[in-house]
Amino acid sequence: MHAITSVEQQMLGQMEQAKSLMHNPVIQPAAQFEQTPNGGIGVAFDQAMRAVDTQQHLASHAMAAVDSGQSDNLAGAMIESQKASVAFSALLQVRNKLTTAFDDVMRMPV
Numbered sequence: 001m002h003a004i005t006s007v008e009q010q011m012l013g014q015m016e017q018a019k020s021l022m023h024n025p026v027i028q029p030a031a032q033f034e035q036t037p038n039g040g041i042g043v044a045f046d047q048a049m050r051a052v053d054t055q056q057h058l059a060s061h062a063m064a065a066v067d068s069g070q071s072d073n074l075a076g077a078m079i080e081s082q083k084a085s086v087a088f089s090a091l092l093q094v095r096n097k098l099t100t101a102f103d104d105v106m107r108m109p110v
Contacts, residue, residue, distance in 0.1 A: 041098075048094070052087045059084040 059080040065071035 052091045055087045056084045
């Protein structure tokens with residue numbers, strides 16, 4: 001019986017931990033783009049490219065700091081590098097979808 005109560009207590013602890021994560025999420029939502037009245041999709045895509053570029057520069061500086069011995073946070077540098085990689089891949093997917101949509105519109109009969 002003692003083993004069952006131990007497992008129950010462990011599960012309750014995990015449920016409490018999950019509940020606390022709901023209120024304080026580990027992954028924060030991405031920053032929203034600035035609202036521009038006449039910018040359109042071009043301005044939004046430009047902002048996204050600048051955000052990805054900034055992320056890549058942050059990752060580059062973190063890796064350079066680890067390489068030069070200024071920092072010993074290798075895990076943080078690798079995480080920044082992965083964030084930059086994911087952001088770049090997402091930007092490429094958006095670009096590909098926009099290109100495909102433009103091609104589809106251009107192929108439509110008038």
